[in-house]
Amino acid sequence: MSLSTLCVHVQDEQLRAAAETMPSARYVPASHLDAILAGLTEEASAGLGALLFSDGMALDTKGYLDGLWADTQRRARELGTEAVLHENTTVHDLAELNVGKGPYAGIVLAMGAGVADLAGVKDHLPPFMDMVAGISLTLELGAEGWAGAVHPERVHGAEPPTATTAVEPDAHSPDARCAGDLPAHASGWPEGAPSLAAMPYIAAQGSRRCVIGATWDRPAAPDQNPGTAPRTAGELLSQARALWPGLAAWRVAHRAHGTRVVSQRTDHGTPPYGGRLALGPAPALPPVWLMSGLGARGLLYHAWLAQLTAEGVLRGGEEHLPPELLRWRRRGG
Structure with missing residues (x-):
């Protein structure tokens, strides 16, 4: 869980105006982004603005829902209800x-x-x-700092439609590089740095683990495996690394995919x-x-x-x- 969030967007003027109406948000111009999150590339941040929510949080969804359900059960016991709380x-x-x-x-x-x-x-x-298909990737900093290349034939297409897929690092791929060849910040997510609410988002879970996402493939066919959508896991990973190059030393640990309903604006x-x-x-x-x-x-x-x-x-x-x-x-x- 990250204890702050940096919302980065190309609509710089809108972010500046939003900061004036939200006491919890601080506007950060592109020239100051590197001071908030070391390692952001100039190319990626050029023309962007950001809002820093110092009290924002990036939550682990499963942990949150497990805790919410446990609290629901506790409160039901305290009230003495005879309702059946859960049945599969x-x-x-x-x-x-x-x-x-x-x-x-x-x-x-x-x-x-x-x-x-x-x-x-x-x-x-x-x-x-609207049915929208998408994927997200969980990245981890490898024990020896080798990058985990994403190969389309290993990430999607030939796999059964499971909710989560493990992807092993490939030290022999052309994309793999030793962490010693990368900037110092590639050793881990900077301490105290916020998660990024950008395209794609990067949700930090400590210094050696993060979740990036998500692709947005619409309309989703009822039988579509999101892993076979035109926007692949490799493209998502490339976009995240273009935003924060330190991720080049991280490997793909899991891929999650699914279809969600999106309401109209x-x-x-x-x-x-x-x-x-x-x-x-x-x-x-x-x-x-x-x-x-x-x-x-x-x-x-x-x-x-x-x-x-x-x-x-x-x-x-x-x-x-x-x-x-x-x-x-x-x-x-």
């Missing part, structure tokens, strides 16, 4: 939920792009819900989608609710949207929902 089951049709533990007061679909795989649901989703930004999902004649099913389109802003919206959805299930209506959440029902989003 696999269904391909919502009607299968009525077998066994049911009936339920409501069903909440919070499964991202996977919602389109449920029988009887896909045909009732709005056609403009409005005058209020890109709020997610929520509300009741009309599935037609389905008397055996309780009310079905949709939570989707959180995109990269899930950390901002997830608790708010979950509370509104839970209130809707208990109330049996959605009159309390802001109209922005229901815009997916209107043609064009």
Whole structure:
């Protein structure tokens, strides 16, 4: 987890104006970027500006969600609830939920792009819900400082569609270089330096590990493996190394890929989608609710949207929902 974040963007004037409205942000011109993060290339930072959020954080998503769920279980025990907190089951049709533990007061679909795989649901989703495929890479500084070259045939294409793929470093590739041939900052992410919210982003996890991403391949076909998309892992790695050359000494440890739902932009930004999902004649099913389109802003919206959805299930209506959440029902989003 990085304890500060540097947002770098070509829209320099917009960043300068934004800094005036956000007390927690400080505008940093291109000429001063190297003082914030040693090793940024002049070519990469030319014409850019940045916002430094000294209190910003780059979170480990899995660690955050594990902690959130553990706290939910703890609070439920303190309240003495008899609710079943967690149950793993696999269904391909919502009607299968009525077998066994049911009936339920409501069903909440919070499964991202996977919602389109449920029988009887896909045909009732709005056609403009964008499916975006993408990959991210976890990089680690090798024990001996050798670079890990990314070979397309080893990173994608021939692999089974697993969520995470390990990629071994290749010391014999043309791209591999000894750390001794690189600048001093190549030995690790500078101590106290912020993570980068740029294109691509570089989220530091200590001095010897980081996550870079993410590719943005749209529209995503239902059966598309994001690893085979036109923008390859090698291109993503090259972009990150062009921004911070010290990554040339780091190897690719894992690749994560997936498909996400991205909501359409409005005058209020890109709020997610929520509300009741009309599935037609389905008397055996309780009310079905949709939570989707959180995109990269899930950390901002997830608790708010979950509370509104839970209130809707208990109330049996959605009159309390802001109209922005229901815009997916209107043609064009």
